Amino acid sequence: MGRHEYRLKKxxxxxxxxxYGVGIIIGAGIFVLLGKGAGLAGNSVWLSFIIAAVMAAFTGLSYCELSSRYPDESAExxxxxxxxxxxxxSFIIGWVLI
Incomplete structure (x- = not known):
């Protein structure tokens, strides 16, 4: 069988x-867990958000590197x-990320 090339429309x-990115990152979970987080962290809840933002930035940067190394729709x-x-x-990873 021949190999078919499929490209997504950009x-x-x-x-x-x-x-889209902000909606995926924040999602509805922030509204559910914000009260619990504020109750645990108290006045330092802002520090929790900064730590989470740094972790999200590192995750985003790793995906930038991955997508630039493998510029395809299925880089993972x-x-x-x-x-x-x-x-x-590879099959499992592909389905888990969907």
Missing amino acids: ELSLRDDIF YIYTRKAFRLSAL
């Missing part, structure tokens, strides 16, 4: 990407397949 603007799958040479693991 039609999102920078504004769309920013709002390709990285796992090349690093571990296990098709089953």
